[in-house]
Amino acid sequence: MSMSRRTLTAAVFALVLPLSACGSGGDGGGSADASGKVEGDITFQTWNLRANFKPYFEGLIAGFEKKHPGTHVKWIDQPAEGYPDKLSADAAGGTLPDVVNVSPDLVAPLAEAGLALDLDKVAPQYKSDYLPGAWASHQIPGKRGTYAFPWYLNTGPLFYNKALFRKAGLDPDRPPKTYDELFADALRMAKESGGSVATLANVPTIEDFGRYGVPLMNQQGTAFSFNDAKGVELLTKYKELYDAKALDPQALTATPESSGKKFLTGAVAMNPGSALDLGNFKKNAPSLYRNIGITDQITSTGHVNMYVMGVMVNSRTKHTAAAVAFAHFVTDAQNQMSFAKKVAIFPSTAHSLADPYFSKEDGTDETRVRVAAAKSLKNAVNYTPVLFSDQMKTALRNEVAKALQGKESPKAALDNAVSTANRLLKQG
Structure with a gap:
């Protein structure tokens, strides 16, 4: 259930978008009637969840069928690898399940093709059940509607090494709260350590530009815009960090795993993470665990980033009422709370985060x-645009690397990244 399985390829878009007339039942995007009797056979597809949560989902389905006699839910679970391609193939073949586990980027091409039910039209009464940012996460820029029920969320704090802060002459009980403080502390850390300790281990991603307050797309959803003055400002700051070795020299090729190892060994002073990491620190780096500091994500917008999964209803389903009712049942407050207590995720329902x-x-x-993350999620947003594909992410990463290495100016690098992303967006 990795939160990084996030993006369809351009090829998937090309396969799905011509399909607005295929399939059976419904009329393609949101005017199907969900007010009828909840009955019939439907299929429910999850994303790599059977191995660890089979009893939970079997109980969930049994509960729904008991609540709605005359329904039958067939559960299908697909492996993580190749899931976007599987969705694309099902969409092309008219075999898309009735209720589908999606992330925002996966729902986008299906919504564009008219294969995702618009819940704002069909089930608006449920909107208030969910956190506003979670409900909005399955909306498509430039297109009206909401195309999946929000399901489970995740976010995490920033961990920092108090011993390294103390050694650099920084107050270990006052971690940076703003970007200006972060950049200043990082430069001091690098200077005091002679360049042997970096504060950060990752180059900025599209999510980081969002948290910095950079407008990522125009309101119409037709073009990216993260090459504006504020975007250039952020990349320029990262260039200063890179030159001073306040950004780890291997950040250009870093992965979350490699960054985590750097933090574990004391080569990096700060790293994002989750409650799951604390057990790892305690077991594998007891000295770090004794000096671990925990602080909030740094953001200029007042909103932290959330990762979100959703449950989409196929607009071609022959049993709209049953499919909508089941998708809501999976994501209602009671069932989300039950699921959240089995794994380190958070519910997207409006009042669940107030639970003790x-x-x-x-x-x-x-x-x-857990408490800090839950509090921050109440007004969190998903910064990664649903239309920002893997190819676009790669283009941005490559251009950021060129800027950090001095091969291009930050402005030229972001201009090139935006140009590539806009070209890919038009290709669909």
Whole structure:
């Protein structure tokens, strides 16, 4: 259930977009009637969840069928690898399941093709059940509607090494709260350590530009815009960090795993993470665990980033009422809370985060992280545009690398990245 399985390829877009007339039932995007009797056989597809959560989903389905006699839910679980391609093939073949586990980027081409039911039209009564940012996460720029129920969320704090802060003459109990403070502390850390300790281990991604307050797309959703003055400002700051070795020299090729190892060994002073990381620190780096600091994500917007999964209803389903009812059942407050207690994720339902499980600490670091993350999620947003594909991410990363290495100016690098992203967007 990795939160990084996020993007369809351009080829998938090309396959799906011509399909607005295929399939059976419904009329392609949102005017199907969900007010009828909840009955009939439907299929429900999840994304790499059977191995760890089979009893949970079997119980979930049994509960729905008991609540709605005359329904039958067939559960299909697909492996993580190749999931976007599987969705594309099903869409092309008219075999898309009735209810489908999606992420925002996966729902975008299906919505464009008229294969995702518009819940704003068909089930608007459920909107208030969810956090506003979660409900909005399955909306498509330039297109009206919401195309999936939000399901589980994730986010995390920033961890920092208090011992390294102390050694650099920084207050270990006052971590940076703003970007200006972060950049200043990072430069001091590098200077005091003679360049042996970086503060950050990753180059900026589209998510980072969003958190910095950069407008990522125009309002129509027809063009990217992260090459504006604020975007150039952020990349220029990262260039200064890179030159001073305040950004790890291997950041250009870093992965979340390699960045985590750098933090574990004390080569990097700060790293994003989750409550799951604390057990790893305690087991594999006890000295780090004794000096671990926990602080909020840094953002200029007042909103942290959320990762979100959703449950989409196929607009071609022959049993719209049953499919909508089941998708809502999977994502209602009671079932989301039950699922959240089995794995380190958070519910997207509006009032669930006020539950003591997410709002009261018991003195452990684990609950401290969980409570802090839950609090931040109440107004979190998904910064990664749903139309930002893997190819676009690669183009941005390559251009950022050129800017950091001095091969291009930050402005030229972002101009090139935006140009490539806009070309890919037009190709569909």
